[in-house]
Amino acid sequence: MYKGYVVDHDLLKKDxxxxxxxxxxxxxxxxxxxxxxxxxxxxxxxxxxxxxCVMCHKTVTEKYTKSxxxxxxxxxxxxxxxFSKEDLKKFDEKVFEKSCRSCHASCGDCHVKSPxxxxxxxxxxxxxxxxxxxxxxxxxSCHGGRVYPEYTGEYGGEPDVHYQKGMLCVDCHKKMEFxxxxxxxxxxxxxxxRPSCNNCHKPGSEKNPAAKTSHQTHTGKVTCYGCHSSGExxxxxxxHSATGSKAKPGFILGLNPRDKKTLTTLRLIxxxxxxxxxxxxxxxxxxxxxxYWDSAVHNIKKRTxxxxxxxxxxxxxxxxxxxxxxxxxxxxxxNEGLIYNIKPIKK
Amino acid sequence: MRNVKWLKSVIVAIILLLPLTAxxxxxxxxxxxxxxxxxxxxxxxxIVDVRKVEDYKAGHIPGAVNxxxxxxxxxxxxxxxxxxxxDDLADVIGSAGIGKDSLVVIVGKTDKVPDQxxxxxxxxxxxxxxxxxxxxxxxxxxxxxxxxxxxxxxMVKAKAKSFKASITDKLYVxxxxxxxxxxxATIIDTRAPAFYEGKEKLAFVPKLGRIKGAVNLPVGQLYTxxxxxxxxxxxxxxxxxxxxxxxxxxxxxxxxxxxxxxxxAFIMTEMLGYKDVKVYDGSSMEWLADPSAxxxx
Numbered sequence: 197m198y199k200g201y202v203v204d205h206d207l208l209k210k211d212x213x214x215x216x217x218x219x220x221x222x223x224x225x226x227x228x229x230x231x232x233x234x235x236x237x238x239x240x241x242x243x244x245x246x247x248x249c250v251m252c253h254k255t256v257t258e259k260y261t262k263s264x265x266x267x268x269x270x271x272x273x274x275x276x277x278x279f280s281k282e283d284l285k286k287f288d289e290k291v292f293e294k295s296c297r298s299c300h301a302s303c304g305d306c307h308v309k310s311p312x313x314x315x316x317x318x319x320x321x322x323x324x325x326x327x328x329x330x331x332x333x334x335x336x337s338c339h340g341g342r343v344y345p346e347y348t349g350e351y352g353g354e355p356d357v358h359y360q361k362g363m364l365c366v367d368c369h370k371k372m373e374f375x376x377x378x379x380x381x382x383x384x385x386x387x388x389x390r391p392s393c394n395n396c397h398k399p400g401s402e403k404n405p406a407a408k409t410s411h412q413t414h415t416g417k418v419t420c421y422g423c424h425s426s427g428e429x430x431x432x433x434x435x436h437s438a439t440g441s442k443a444k445p446g447f448i449l450g451l452n453p454r455d456k457k458t459l460t461t462l463r464l465i466x467x468x469x470x471x472x473x474x475x476x477x478x479x480x481x482x483x484x485x486x487x488y489w490d491s492a493v494h495n496i497k498k499r500t501x502x503x504x505x506x507x508x509x510x511x512x513x514x515x516x517x518x519x520x521x522x523x524x525x526x527x528x529x530x531n532e533g534l535i536y537n538i539k540p541i542k543k
Numbered sequence: 544m545r546n547v548k549w550l551k552s553v554i555v556a557i558i559l560l561l562p563l564t565a566x567x568x569x570x571x572x573x574x575x576x577x578x579x580x581x582x583x584x585x586x587x588x589x590i591v592d593v594r595k596v597e598d599y600k601a602g603h604i605p606g607a608v609n610x611x612x613x614x615x616x617x618x619x620x621x622x623x624x625x626x627x628x629x630d631d632l633a634d635v636i637g638s639a640g641i642g643k644d645s646l647v648v649i650v651g652k653t654d655k656v657p658d659q660x661x662x663x664x665x666x667x668x669x670x671x672x673x674x675x676x677x678x679x680x681x682x683x684x685x686x687x688x689x690x691x692x693x694x695x696x697x698m699v700k701a702k703a704k705s706f707k708a709s710i711t712d713k714l715y716v717x718x719x720x721x722x723x724x725x726x727x728a729t730i731i732d733t734r735a736p737a738f739y740e741g742k743e744k745l746a747f748v749p750k751l752g753r754i755k756g757a758v759n760l761p762v763g764q765l766y767t768x769x770x771x772x773x774x775x776x777x778x779x780x781x782x783x784x785x786x787x788x789x790x791x792x793x794x795x796x797x798x799x800x801x802x803x804x805x806x807x808a809f810i811m812t813e814m815l816g817y818k819d820v821k822v823y824d825g826s827s828m829e830w831l832a833d834p835s836a837x838x839x840x
Contacts, residue, residue: 332597348595349613354627360614360635362596362698499631 213326221248243304253303256375260303263376264384271296273382275467277484283477290475299338306334306374313337331365341443342430342463347494352445354426356496385454393420410503419460419490422449426497431464433523449509450517450534452490459536462517463491468526486530487523510541569676570646572813573772576687579604579648579680589645589701593661594652594684602694604650604687608701610639612651612661615668616802622828623747624664624800626715632672633708640701641669643709646676653683653770656763660803667805667822670812673709679809682771715824718836721795725756725837728793729786732757733804734827741840745799748827754797755837760785762803765810772810779815782807790817797823797830 208214219226221242228234242248250257264270272292279287305311307326310318310333321333336344342351349355358368368391381387399415402408414423428445448462469482501508508514516538522531569587571578582588583606590607592599599609614635619625626632641647647669651662666677680687688694713720721730732753737743739759741751764781767773773781786794794817798804801824811817823830830836 330597332595348611349617352618354617355611355613359596360611361638362599362609364596364600497631498634499628 207323207325211326241302241304241309243302243308246303249303257303259376259378262378262380263374264381264387265301265374265376267380268292268297268300269380270383271299275485278467278479278481279477280480283472283479286475286477287472291472291477301338310334311337313340329366335365341432343494346429349495351430353428353495354497356426356494357498358496407503417459419452419458421461421491421493421496422459423502424496424498424500425461425493426495426500429461429463429491429493429495433464433466447515448488448517448521449515449536450488451536453486453488453530453534454490456533459538460490461493462488462534463493464523465489466523470526483529485528486534487528488517488531488534506541509538513538568813569644570648570678572678572809573681574648574678575681576690576692579687580692585646587644587646588648589639589641590648590650590680591639591641591665592650592684593665594650598652598684600696600698602688602696603699604684605693605695605697606699607650607695608639608699610635610665612665615665621832622800622825624802625824626668626671629672629708629710632668633706636669636672636674636708637706638701638703640704641674641706642704643673643675643706645674646678647674648678648680650680650687651683653685656766656770657803659683659766659770660762660806663806663809664802666809667714670809671711671714672706673711677813679772682769685770713821715801716795716821718823718825718829718833720821721754721797721823721830722836724793724795725754728795730754730757731760731786731794731796731804731807733760733762733796733798733807735761735763738799738827744827748799749832750838752831752838752840753827754830755839757797758785760796760807762798762806765806775814778810782811782815782817786811786817790815791819792817793819793821795821795823797826799827801826 217226218224222239224238225234225236239245246257246261260266272288275287276284301311307321307328308324309320318333318337321327321330345351346353347356347359349359370389370391372389373387373391377387384390399411400408402411410423425447428447430443431446431448433442433444446464448464449459450462452458452460465487467487469479472479501514509516517531517535519532519535522535579588579590583604590604592603592607592609593612593615594603594609596609596611599607599611603609615627615632616624617627627635647666649662649665649669651665652658662679662683666679669677682689724730732739734753735743736759738745739753739757739761741753744751760782765772765778772778786792794811796804796808801822804822804826808820808822812820831838
């Protein structure tokens with residue numbers, strides 16, 4: 197028997213959720229002893245039905261149902277400019293609801309049992325305790341492909357300096373980001389009050405004069421990530437084609453596709469025109485979006501190759517997106533618009 | 544028969560001299576959980592917990608600062624467990640509140656034997672950067688928990704110190720150095736016998752085999768089944784058998800990545816009195832990728 201499911205008496209006394217009977221959330225039948233009968237109509241994930249949580253947690257649950265963690269709307273709206281009306285209808289029916297939406301998080305995914313990713317869950321977070329937070333067992337599951345292992349250094353690079361200082365997700369990403377503020381945003385980029393380096397690292401407060409000068413010189417031209425990403429982070433190739441996904445480390449600098457003027461770290465989103473052919477989606481406007489997107493990489497270091505030497509960018513152009521580097525087969529023509537030709541420093 | 548007698552006398556002499564090597568340090572190289580509990584209030588003692596932040600936050604030795612293992616060793620190119628830039632390491636050490644006069648106790652998990660080596664690699668790196676008094680908590684966090692000693696969930700913020708590294712020359716050496724010492728120094732392969740004999744290898748090591756002329760001193764021999772270090776006499780006998788009893792002889796230790804071999808390097812130097820022990824950081828990952836580097840069998 198899997199002991200993780202045993203709810204002991206100590207836990208029953210400590211956690212006021214257990215004022216309720218098991219059946220109140222899980223249904224089934226607690227009047228019988230035979231497992232088959234007791235588990236008839238059992239609901240394994242009670243919080244998939246928000247009505248169970250809203251009874252006591254009305255405000256937060258109502259806000260949460262509009263949050264991006266719950267709606268997954270960012271995944272739909274991000275790719276939407278590529279679709280005709282007809283394409284969008286098919287996407288909503290055949291792709292978004294059946295695939296993307298399966299990633300939405302229920303209350304229980306973060307507070308009771310680690311979310312299942314590709315069908316695999318690490319189980320209850322702490323017995324059946326309702327926990328406030330446990331980033332290593334919750335955030336790390338859904339964001340375990342790229343962000344979390346980059347942050348801890350387990351992807352193969354250096355751990356993020358904030359992890360070295362003992363910080364976990366919730367130290368920067370506040371509660372509002374998880375639960376939402378009650379508005380239904382179309383993308384995370386619309387959300388105000390997201391973490392910003394400047395919230396803690398005030399411009400002009402640098403102790404090192406060289407750092408102060410460098411920050412002043414690059415303000416508005418390069419994001420913090422551009423210089424302070426420690427190096428390679430995970431780039432995925434071929435995820436959205438039939439050949440199977442491949443991931444390998446890479447460091448890419450290019451223009452932010454959202455403003456086309458700020459240099460930043462880019463991550464490849466390997467969608468091809470043919471990605472949704474099986475669903476009958478043609479993506480005739482495929483080239484409306486590039487394949488490279490600005491990425492808030494989580495491998496920040498105080499010193500990097502770029503902070504140690506101006507030549508890393510201005511002479512060697514290390515990591516800069518160029519015509520040879522952009523994905524060839526099936527890539528968007530918009531990719532080349534992100535190439536930035538950096539100039540040597542005038543001395 | 545005469546040789547056996549002579550060998551026994553040498554081993555006995557080594558064991559008798561062992562306490563003197565310990566006296567030269569400000570702290571024993573291995574400290575027990577009881578010793579650490581008694582010294583929790585000792586202002587000179589800095590307890591460094593090298594486990595993941597998540598594990599540390601779940602419960603740690605009171606007063607321990609958390610400096611995750613990944614801060615001490617990184618992937619560089621294709622090689623695992625390499626030294627980060629020295630200025631970054633100096634920042635890490637200083638921000639943990641470690642000074643050159645600190646008595647540092649390294650704590651890690653010991654769920655499995657390979658977990659032990661996070662602690663010794665950190666200890667060796669601290670020595671390399673000029674912190675002489677470094678100890679390993681015998682049995683690590685697991686032993687502390689097993690004995691029901693107190694735990695804390697407070698995030699300890701160390702009082703940062705300005706730390707300037709003084710590199711202790713040659714504690715870590717590169718491939719060129721090892722090539723130059725072939726046939727001159729004693730080269731010690733600390734992997735398990737099947738790896739030393741070229742019968743097995745880890746996936747990330749390019750091929751089977753060992754550095755030509757290396758002798759074998761497996762790291763698995765260091766520990767009891769309970770995850771504690773064996774006693775000094777047993778360790779001295781094991782080390783002496785592989786490395787000889789000349790404490791001044793130059794010894795070059797390696798493993799797969801330059802991490803596990805730090806366990807014997809630390810014990811041989813800090814406990815057994817060997818004076819010239821170096822770790823080949825690139826180890827098998829680097830050596831066996833080079834077709835011109837002499838390997839056998």
